[in-house]
Amino acid sequence: MKITILGSGNVATHLGKAFLKAGHRIQQVYSRNLANAQALALLLDATAVNSLEMIQTDADLYLLAVSDQAIGSIAAALPQSLRGIVVHCSGATSIESLAHFQQYGVIYPPQSLRKENDSAVSAIPFGVEGYPLATGNILLQLMQKIAPKSFSCNSQQRLALHVAAVFANNFTNSLFQISFELLQAQGLPFDLIHPIMLETVQKALQQEPRSVQTGPAQRGDKLTIEKHLQFISEMPNWVKIYQQLTEEISSKKDK
Incomplete structure (x- = not known):
């Protein structure tokens, strides 16, 4: 799976490393701060970008690992025609914030992650939600390969x-x-x-x-x-x- 990561912080770092280890290709890493994007891209053998206009449209997964406040503006700036699945990682932000995409979802880790700490992603029970139903199943299978305790949940849960x-x-x-x-x-x-x-x-x-x-x-x-x-x-x-x-x-x- 080709994955584009938007964000360069704690969650982006841990998930990026876990996906890479599982055999996925990290295509791009985006951050407004190019130095931050480059630092993570170097770890993930990816291309660093600091402009949303440079985001390629052929990825299978777009991971919005950014602050809750930034999810809406970044999602709005991405092309609605993206065929890949667009997900965010927030516990409190509705899945409907991504409803203008064809496939979308959430992978939420109820865990405080620090990129300087070697936390075990495999031990975290990620809450997974996706639309349509087939997309939710794809996301759950994806996450259970790197975090076996991942489970399906709705927005209220x-x-x-x-x-x-x-x-x-x-x-x-x-x-x-x-x-x-x-x-x-x-x-x-x-x-x-x-x-x-x-x-x-x-x-x-x-x-x-x-x-x-x-x-x-x-x-x-x-x-x-x-x-x-x-x-x-x-x-x-x-x-x-x-x-x-x-x-x-x-x-x-x-x-």
């Missing part, structure tokens, strides 16, 4: 997966940062809570998270909760987060 990933990854990491700053302010090392962080994730992977919930909110320990709130009272954002999560935990404990 993909959005749910994206929101769930934000809660599990982005928000959790923000809570880790709060913990880091709390300990740092008292001259304590962050690694003191590494064991409980690891245990929390391991339990959540083995059981429904609610069933292994612990802590003052789960116990209804109002005295401890008030002590905690008083301790962080000079950080109003932290107070709001603590109160909101305490309420969420409390609302689940009797269900």
